[in-house]
Amino acid sequence: MINETALLESRTLRNSVLDRTDVLDRVKALSLLPDGMHVTTAMVAAYFEVGLEAIKSLVKDHRTELEANGYRLLTGQELRSFKNLSGTQSRSRSLALFSRRAVLNIAMLLRDSEVARQVRVHLLDMEYLARTQPVENPAPADTALLDARIDQRITHILGKTVVPMFNVLIETSGEHQRELVALRAGVQHIEKRLRQHHARLQRLEGPREDRPLAGVMAAMDAMNGREFEERVAELLRRDGCTGVIVRGGGRDRGVDITALTADGRRVVVQCKRFAPHLSITSPDVQKFIGAAKVLHASDVALYVATCPFTRDALNIAAESGITAVHRGLLEEWSAGAPLSALG
Secondary structure: OOOHHHHHHOHHHHHHOOOOOOHHHHHOOOOOOOOOOOEEHHHHHHHHOOOHHHHHHHHHHOHHHHHHOOOEEEEHHHHHHHHHHHOOOOOOOEEEEEOHHHHHHHHOOOOOOHHHHHHHHHHHHHHHHHHHOOOOOOOHHHHHHHHHHHHHHHHHHHHHHHHHHHHHHHHHOOOOHHHHHHHHHHHHHHHHHHHHHHHHHHHHHOOOOOOOOOOHHHHHHOOOHHHHHHHHHHHHHHOOOEEEEEOOHHHOOOOOEEEEOOOOOEEEEEEEOOOOOOOEOHHHHHHHHHHHHHHOOOOEEEEEEOOOEOHHHHHHHHHHOEEEEOHHHHHHHHOOOOOHHHO
């Protein structure tokens, strides 16, 4: 079992549990910046109820590890673009941003904080349960195969053995013939239901082109911003786009990806990996309109998000020629459906 001391001292152990960022909210609500993805140094310090210098000192000592988990220091044009796109207000010439993974990373490094200690306790409890919980069922694929084999064996026994046995008994028994006939009818009914059940399982578990891939959105929700941008770039290439470049908003005037469609139209993309309970609002879309239409003279403008759009945002997008790729449409696109705007 992982103990707290080992967690504080071993980067390998910390990396093994960094996906469990939900423990942060179990201990205390973590306030996020307007982009729904990051927090500042001051916000991290407030969450753990320590001074700013305690967080800055950890960053200095473990910068490489924290950067691998989403810590970033914005300056210059990248900082200005982030302020414009996220609505963040700051007069500083630099801005340190922490992802939720980076905040959890801090919790596993910060010794003199009761909040950090509680996060570690919850984290270790969850890890212990995950390691010790008995597995009572086979894996899903094995379960389906096992169920199918059991259905087939029972159906075979009922149809080839039990029913013929009842036929013989009915022919040779006079006193209990009526009861035997009723029992045979019941067995035949069970056999019929098992055959129907087996056929239904085959239909449900068989491949279907219109079925979304399992875990598509869960995988995207676990990505950081850059990973999400790279995933959208992969989808563009899959749909025939060429010259696909992941730029990031801070390096190319308000857009994250540029590309060309198969027929040569210029594509610009804004990517937002927001939590599913958040929404893209009309001001978010309005900011993108200027970048897409004025700065980049795009033919196709995609606003791709892992969350819904408000009604006003959808209306403004439609009026301005912006394709709003909301969570549902993104799932369909990721699962193989072509995006009509690229056709």
